[in-house]
Amino acid sequence: xxxxxxxxxxxxxxxxxLLIVVCVFTFYADFQIPILTEPESEAIYEFxxxxxxxxxxxxxxxxxxxxxxxxxxxxxxxxxxxxxxxLRIIFTALSQNGPGMADQAIRDLSDSLKLDRxxxxxxxxxxxxxxxxxxxxxxxxxxxxxxxxxxxQDFRLPFPTDYYGTPLDSLPMMxxxxxxxxxxxxxxxxxxxxxxxxxxxxxxxxxxxLFFGLTGVMTAxxxxxxxxxxxxGLMGGLLGAAQYEELxxxxxxxxxxxxxQLLAHIVIIVFILLGNVGLFVSYRRKLKEGR
Amino acid sequence: MKRQLPFVLVFIFGVxxxxxxxxxxxxxxxxxxxxxDWIYIIGTFALALGIWSLFRVxxxxxxxxxxxxxxxxVTLAGLYLMIAFGFTQRVGEPWGWYFVWLLLSLVxxxxxxxxxxxxxxxxxxxxxxxxxVALALAVVVALLDDAWAFYFYTAEGLENSMFRVFFDYxxxxxxxxxxxxxxxxxxxxxxxxxxxxxxLASLLLVAALLVMMRFNPWIPGAEQVARASNxxxxxxxxxxxxxxxxxxxxxxxxxALKVVLGIERGYMGKG
Amino acid sequence: xxxxTFLWTTFGVFVxxxxxxxxxxxxxxxxxxxxLVVGVSAGYFVIILWHNSLKPNLFLRLADGDWYFLxxxxxxxxxxxxxxxxxxxxxxxxxxxxxxxxxPMAMYIGIATGMAIPLEMSNxxxxxxxxxxxxxxxxNFFGHGGFDLFDTLSGFSQxxxxxxxxxxxxxxxxxxxxxxxxxxMARVGICTLMIGFGASFGFTVMARISLFINRIQDxxxxxxxxxxxxxxxxxxxxxVVFWVLALFVVGYTVYEVASHLMRKQAAG
Numbered sequence: 053x054x055x056x057x058x059x060x061x062x063x064x065x066x067x068x069x070l071l072i073v074v075c076v077f078t079f080y081a082d083f084q085i086p087i088l089t090e091p092e093s094e095a096i097y098e099f100x101x102x103x104x105x106x107x108x109x110x111x112x113x114x115x116x117x118x119x120x121x122x123x124x125x126x127x128x129x130x131x132x133x134x135x136x137x138x139l140r141i142i143f144t145a146l147s148q149n150g151p152g153m154a155d156q157a158i159r160d161l162s163d164s165l166k167l168d169r170x171x172x173x174x175x176x177x178x179x180x181x182x183x184x185x186x187x188x189x190x191x192x193x194x195x196x197x198x199x200x201x202x203x204x205q206d207f208r209l210p211f212p213t214d215y216y217g218t219p220l221d222s223l224p225m226m227x228x229x230x231x232x233x234x235x236x237x238x239x240x241x242x243x244x245x246x247x248x249x250x251x252x253x254x255x256x257x258x259x260x261x262l263f264f265g266l267t268g269v270m271t272a273x274x275x276x277x278x279x280x281x282x283x284x285g286l287m288g289g290l291l292g293a294a295q296y297e298e299l300x301x302x303x304x305x306x307x308x309x310x311x312x313q314l315l316a317h318i319v320i321i322v323f324i325l326l327g328n329v330g331l332f333v334s335y336r337r338k339l340k341e342g343r
Numbered sequence: 344m345k346r347q348l349p350f351v352l353v354f355i356f357g358v359x360x361x362x363x364x365x366x367x368x369x370x371x372x373x374x375x376x377x378x379x380d381w382i383y384i385i386g387t388f389a390l391a392l393g394i395w396s397l398f399r400v401x402x403x404x405x406x407x408x409x410x411x412x413x414x415x416x417v418t419l420a421g422l423y424l425m426i427a428f429g430f431t432q433r434v435g436e437p438w439g440w441y442f443v444w445l446l447l448s449l450v451x452x453x454x455x456x457x458x459x460x461x462x463x464x465x466x467x468x469x470x471x472x473x474x475x476v477a478l479a480l481a482v483v484v485a486l487l488d489d490a491w492a493f494y495f496y497t498a499e500g501l502e503n504s505m506f507r508v509f510f511d512y513x514x515x516x517x518x519x520x521x522x523x524x525x526x527x528x529x530x531x532x533x534x535x536x537x538x539x540x541x542x543l544a545s546l547l548l549v550a551a552l553l554v555m556m557r558f559n560p561w562i563p564g565a566e567q568v569a570r571a572s573n574x575x576x577x578x579x580x581x582x583x584x585x586x587x588x589x590x591x592x593x594x595x596x597x598x599a600l601k602v603v604l605g606i607e608r609g610y611m612g613k614g
Numbered sequence: 615x616x617x618x619t620f621l622w623t624t625f626g627v628f629v630x631x632x633x634x635x636x637x638x639x640x641x642x643x644x645x646x647x648x649x650l651v652v653g654v655s656a657g658y659f660v661i662i663l664w665h666n667s668l669k670p671n672l673f674l675r676l677a678d679g680d681w682y683f684l685x686x687x688x689x690x691x692x693x694x695x696x697x698x699x700x701x702x703x704x705x706x707x708x709x710x711x712x713x714x715x716x717x718p719m720a721m722y723i724g725i726a727t728g729m730a731i732p733l734e735m736s737n738x739x740x741x742x743x744x745x746x747x748x749x750x751x752x753x754n755f756f757g758h759g760g761f762d763l764f765d766t767l768s769g770f771s772q773x774x775x776x777x778x779x780x781x782x783x784x785x786x787x788x789x790x791x792x793x794x795x796x797x798x799m800a801r802v803g804i805c806t807l808m809i810g811f812g813a814s815f816g817f818t819v820m821a822r823i824s825l826f827i828n829r830i831q832d833x834x835x836x837x838x839x840x841x842x843x844x845x846x847x848x849x850x851x852x853x854v855v856f857w858v859l860a861l862f863v864v865g866y867t868v869y870e871v872a873s874h875l876m877r878k879q880a881a882g
Contacts, residue, residue, distance in 0.1 A: 064531040068637050071530050075823075079830050085560050088569050117518035121828030122821060149518070149655070151662055152510040155501075191666040194386045195722075201729065202379045209376055210383055213670040217498035253729070256737035268821025272814040275576055276585035279775070280745030282737065289817060290824040291558055309827040310558065316526075316823040317555045323534035324548070331538045345713040349720035356724025357731075364732040378725055380671070381696040385718050387667040388700025390659075395707075397656050414645050418653035425657025429665070496673075498665045506661070509654055512626040516832065517651040520633035523825035527637055529818065543808045550812025555819055567764075574764040576813055578771045582778025583810025585742050586803070589779070590786045592738025599727040599734070610723060611716055 071319060078315040085311050092278065093295035095285030096239070096263045100130065103236050105138035108229065112240040112250065113157070114196070116149040119243030119267045125293040125306035126265035127157050127241050133300045135165055136176045140225055141187040142207070142235065146196035146246050151215060154189060172301040183216070184223035191215030197249040204258045206230050232260045237284075241265035251277050265292065350605040357603030398422065405456045416453065421513075423452055428506035431491055432499035439490025444481055451477035550575060615839045616847050624855050627836045630829055631863055638870065672697055746779045748772055778806040 100109065111131060115123045134141050143158070145151045162181045169176050181187065190211040193199045202210040207230065208220050220226045228234065238260050240250045247264055255262040261284045264274060268289030277283040287296055290313060293306035356378070363371045401415040401422075427445060454474035461467040485493075494500050539545040556562060557572030601607035615623070629650070632643035675693045699718040706715040755769035756762065765771065784796065785803030792800040840856035842848055 062534075064527075064535075065638065067531050067534055068527040071527060071826075075826060075830060079827070079834065085558070088558065088566070090573055117515040118522040118825075120515060120519050121523070121825045148659055148662075149510075149514065151666065152507075152514065152658065155507070156511060156515075192662050193383055193667055193671075194390050194663070195382060195726075197726065197729070198379055198382050198386075202376075202383070205372070205376055205379070209380060211670070212674065215498070215666060216501065217665065217670070252733045252737040256733055256741075268817040268819075268824065269814075271817050272576065272580055272810065273584050273587070275581040276588050276742055276745075279577065279581045279585070280741050282741060289820050290827070291820060305828070305831055309824060309831065312827045312830070313820060313823055314559055316827075317559070317819065320530050320533050320819055320823075321552060321555060323530060324537050324552075327534050327537060328539055328548075331540070345716075349716040352717065352720035353724040353727070356721055357728035360725055360728025361731050364729070378721075381699070382722055382725055383667065384672050384693070384696040385700040385703070385722060387663050387671075388697075389703045389718075389722070390663060392703060392706065394656050394660055395704075397652070401653075411645060411649075414649040417646055417649040418656075421650050421653025422657040422660075423653075425654050426660050429657070429661030495664075496669070500661060501665055508622050510658060512622040513629060513654050514651060514658060516626040516630045516829075517633060517647050518655075519825065519832075520630045520829055521648075521651075523822075523829050524633065524636065526822040526826040529822045533819070543804060546805055546808040547812035547815065550809045551816040551819070554813050554816025570764040574766055574771070575809065577766040578774050579778055579806055579809040580813040582775045583782055583807045585746060585775070585779045586782025586786065586807070587810075588738055589742050589783060592734050592742070595734045595738070596731055599730045602723060602727045603731070611719075612712075 067323065071316065074315055074319050075312050078312045081311075083311060084307075085314055087291075087294045087298040087307060087310060089295045089299055092286040092288070093292050094299065096130070096287060097133070097296060097299040099237060099261065099263070099285065100133055100139070101137070103137065103139055106140065107236040108140045108142060108225075108234060109134050110142045110144070110232070110235045110238040112238065112242070112246070113143060113145045113150050113154040114147045114240055114246040115153065115243030115267075116147050117153065120153065121309075122267050122290050122293060123241050123243055123265055124153065124157065125290070125304050126287055126296060127153075128161060128304060129293060129296045129300055129302055129306070130239055130241075130265070131157065131161055132164065132302060133296075135161070135181060135186060136169070136171060139236075140185075142190065142225075142229075143187060144190040144199075144203075144211075145192050145215075146199060147242075147244065148192075151192045155215070158187065158189060170301075184214075184218070185225055188220070188223055188225050189215040190220075196246050197253045200249055200253045201257065204231055204254070232258045235260060237261040237263060239263045239265065242270075243267050244270075247274065251282050255282055263287075346611065349611055350608065354603060354605060357599075361603075394422075402456065402459070406460045408460065416456070419452065419456070420449060423449065425506065425509055428503045428509065429500040430493055430495055432494055432503045433491040434489065437490050440484045440488040441491045444484040444488070447477050447481035447484060450474075451481060550580075615842070615845060617849070617851055620836075620839055620852055621855065623836045623839060624859055627833055628859060630833065634829075641870075746776055777802070782806050 103109070109130075111127065111134075113127055131141060143154050145154045158181075165181055166178045168178045183189070190207065191214060193210045199210045207226070211220060213219050214223065232238065232254070238250065238254060240247055240262065242250070242264065243266075247266060247270065250262060250264075254260070262282065263285040264283055265287040266274060266289070268291075271286065271288030271292070274283060274286060278286050287293060290306050290309055293304075294310045297304050297307050359371075359374070360378075363375045397418070401418045403409070404412045404415040405419075424445065427448065431441070433439070433441065451474050454470045454477060458467050458470035458474060461470055500506060537548065537551075539548050553568070553572050553575055557569050559565060559568070562568060598607060602610065629647045632647040635641055636644045672693055675690045676688050676697075678688055678690070699721065703715050703718050705711040705713075750772050751767065751769040753769075754765070754767075757765035757768045757770075762768065763770070781799045781803030783803070785792075785800040785807065787800075790796060837856070839845070840852045842852075
């Protein structure tokens with residue numbers, strides 16, 4: 053058996069092992085790579101950065117733990133950016149396991165925001181994040197398309213109470229806030245088809261500025277909406293999260309993961325090239341043998 | 344009545360929703376909000392069907408000792424524990440006899456499953472007796488221990504630390520890891536089947552390589568590669584995806600029209 | 615990190631490694647983790663449906679009067695109707711009365727499809743076609759500020775978007791044979807689509823690798839917590855738990871590899 057044929061018949065578990073070794077070694081190696089930002093991510097950062105204190109940002113945490121790796125860093129980066137700028141946030145979670153993700157993010161961010169920090173040369177004093185004043189977490193309802201429509205009429209229609217059972221009318225932040233008209237923008241951090249519903253049923257019907265944080269798998273499919281102006285900004289995958297962390301000067305898991313991403317991509321490209329070299333070698337052999 | 348009425352209902356509701364979109368009069372908006380309000384409740388009952396199905400399948404597997412039936416105990420234990428955590432919460436700091444109550448109720452549940460699966464009458468009686476004893480003890484513990492309580496009408500259960508622990512340290516790691524296996528399968532698939540056999544496959548390959556290398560600072564002309572990749576996403580990729588979006592949109596509208604007009608009837612099932 | 619949290623983190627790492635063990639082969643640890651997550655996930659969903667959906671939207675509205683008489687004293691007693699309709703969904707499990715579940719399903723399907731018609735037509739078709747036919751920027755046809763092929767807003771890029779979208783749509787039109795000029799345009803369309811799929815694949819690779827990177831990060835958090843002597847609550851128990859799991863994983867791996875080699879030797 054020739055070398056190329058042996059390579060083609062390689063047990064895939066050796067491929068798995070090589071990938072694990074490369075990723076683990078790169079993780080513990082001490083180097084950083086520069087993150088170049090793209091206009092799609094810059095649009096989201098600049099919009100949120102331009103909002104005056106007190107404005108409300110609607111963050112829809114529409115993903116499950118399977119997309120946690122890429123989307124949780126986005127949620128952290130955006131929510132921390134909003135709270136550092138004294139913006140108020142309405143969270144909702146329209147995916148099945150989204151409420152738990154949102155609950156965890158809020159708890160972790162509340163701890164993080166108690167510390168004094170400096171971002172982009174500006175000092176931010178640590179503070180306590182208060183439920184009902186700095187944020188409202190609406191929770192989950194099934195049938196996200198109809199929930200998005202219902203929130204356009206009145207948040208109280210699908211969500212008479214928040215996630216913790218408190219009536220919305222008794223929350224100080226929700227006084228005078230009825231629907232998307234009182235919200236500066238909607239940021240949907242989504243791992244599935246809920247993003248489609250935000251475009252068609254949300255932005256399409258109510259016309260608010262819509263931004264997306266999407267998994268890498270979905271990102272390419274939403275560029276048409278970016279091009280048509282239906283979506284005003286887009287963060288795609290771990291790179292998008294790293295770009296937002298770079299813009300916000302708030303390095304986190306995304307930036308840390310990009311160097312491992314780089315080496316892993318190089319390994320996969322080597323695999324692809326090896327496979328194609330094998331293909332060309334076998335073509336040449338067949339040509340020589342007159343087949 | 345059995346088959347015709349549902350199609351009439353689909354037509355009436357469908358036409359009303361189209362009409363309401365183009366004529367958002369105050370009265371039609373009231374009716375529209377009414378419908379939405381009802382759908383949230385009806386939809387919740389529909390989703391509960393799936394949970395009941397899971398329970399039935401697991402119980403059936405244990406009863407009939409089907410393949411890997413012992414693992415169904417793990418499934419049922421996980422299901423029961425999350426529900427128990429979600430409806431209970433400690434009153435102060437100590438947990439009291441909470442975990443004893445949980446253990447007793449799990450023993451009761453397990454004994455009931457074993458009783459159903461038992462083949463001889465003697466075994467059935469033994470397990471049924473064990474279930475009754477465990478149930479009685481669990482009830483006694485629940486009634487006498489005031490370190491914790493049941494909360495069905497308020498949401499304390501959502502803040503139960505055990506509920507959060509199970510979500511953070513069981514649900515998240517397992518689901519995240521299950522999907523991370525795909526990293527290996529995509530590497531293996533890329534190695535085995537990503538071949539430039541013809542012009543089209545080569546185009547796909549070149550586009551993929553350009554996108555994968557766009558954040559690599561070590562290749563010569565890294566900035567130009569990044570710009571080229573960004574152009575590829577915003578021009579040819581956008582064109583391709585737009586064609587797909589328009590095609591899918593037309594398909595969705597056509598299918599929705601067929602459903603509303605009763606031409607498409609498969610969703611109602613047989614009978 | 616306190617010891618209790620560390621123990622739960624250790625369990626999280628254990629189930630993570632159990633799932634990863636599937637890469638070698640199916641085994642009891644993987645099956646255990648798989649069945650556990652199914653049950654926990656279902657139980658979690660029951661709680662969320664109750665606290666976030668049924669309770670606020672139905673029971674609180676029905677019980678705003680006298681608790682004991684529920685809807686009879688409620689200010690909104692009509693909410694009993696969607697409750698009944700929802701309960702009728704459960705007749706799906708009955709052989710004789712399954713047809714009753716079609717009525718509430720018909721309501722939902724009618725509302726969802728009725729709403730989809732104008733919104734999907736407007737947002738997926740009309741707005742996309744409108745964007746496709748944007749005015750061509752003839753002044754900056756080859757790029758703003760000179761010749762720049764990678765300017766996404768240049769007239770050239772706009773023409774490419776128009777041609778690519780149109781030919782892509784032509785490719786999907788299968789009612790006419792793809793021959794002659796039509797076939798040529800369809801060929802351009804499929805080339806454009808291949809570029810789009812390639813871009814999707816590139817992003818997909820990044821997405822999948824990110825998922826694995828995250829698991830490494832989480833296992834590393836556990837490792838760091840085990841050896842974090844600056845933590846005031848740190849004690850010998852952290853090391854014991856760490857080494858118990860580490861040695862168990864290494865031991866089981868060695869056992870599996872050795873068994874595999876012995877079986878191979880016996881077969882060969």
